[in-house]
Amino acid sequence: MPNSIQFPLLLLLSLVPVILCQESIVPAIRVVRLQIDYENADISSVQKINKWNSIMRNSVMASLRFINKHWLICGEEEDEKSPIDCGKAQVTGDIVNDHHYQINVTFISGRDPVKNAKVEATSTVFAVSQIGLKGGIFQYTNALKVLGKPSGTLKFDEAFFCYRGQSLVEGDKCRKLFVGRRLRDSEWPANDMDEERTRNVEHNPIRLGTLIAL
Template sequence: MTNFILFFIYFLNLFLQIFGQLTTQTLLEPAVRIIRLQVLYPDADIETVNKLPNWNSIMRKSVLASLRFVNKHWLICGESSNEQINLDKKQTIIEKTSSDCGHLQVTGEQLNKQKLYRLNATFIANMDPIQNSKSDSNSTVHSVLLIGIKGGIFQYTNAMKILGKPNTELGFEEAFFCYPEQELIEGSNYCNKKQIKTNTKN
């Protein structure tokens, strides 16, 4: 029995010397911040809205134009990854872009039989504090959009004029998510990811 244990220890040491030692390392990465906005329009032209077959597409393009305008001054839009496959070089290229303002999704709904209409927008946003694109100033996504709604940012395009003037109150919710094989650290905005690393010896 003693000889077997000694042989096992010898074999294990030899294996580690040849193949290296496996260690588990925990990496911290920022979570993905998802923001949901709600904008109320008390005087919307519901009749006209209901007659537009492509209204959802019109809304999304309009809100995207609004958020892009804001993003030129305050960096609110989070990056989204687009995978592209290069067949010639057999490579998968991952490009990060904020052109779609974090996979923006927009829906709308009539809340009653009168003229109250609610716009819902969901997108990936940068973490607070967000940076000003032209100076060292910083702010929060909520503060910037609250100023924007008072300044008419959600009437930025002519298509949105049929909804009328929105309320100056802004519905704002946020949540944090992690990618697969990651876990959200409770009470924080970070994810941990366990990585198995091989430390080889030269």
């Protein structure tokens, strides 16, 4: 190629933006599900209680907040913290049979080991919830007494999820990809990320209703 053509072509190529990617690894969102069984429930009385689902949910939420007052089990979505919620908790109740009622509590949880709110101590979400169960925490309000005494063993599940634009790696971590642009021959500025794409990753989380796929 003649030099008279080669030099302008190289100059033109140097002005073409190139797409560069950087990535970081961040903790995944931990979602846990607690399942409490009441195998001696008075189902006929439950069905007669007006707005039972709302009453039951409020009672379970009070129980979670009581546990969280002592052990920091409740996690939150990055940009939506609520002082009266517990990790965007969702509470459902199901009639299994004529005497068996089941409550499922699903929420964004803190990572194990969870910290004690008052002293230097740690535990796990399952352990403190199990202790609370045996101590009557899931009969914390009179509303749940119609269900009778819960079974002594708590059923526990957990799963890990990532925000949109991230991918799950190593089971409980998320790979976050940042995309930026620069001229071919220029240096990479530390803050020259594609702000719009970064904003979409950071502030458009998957809603908890979608996360709960346990």
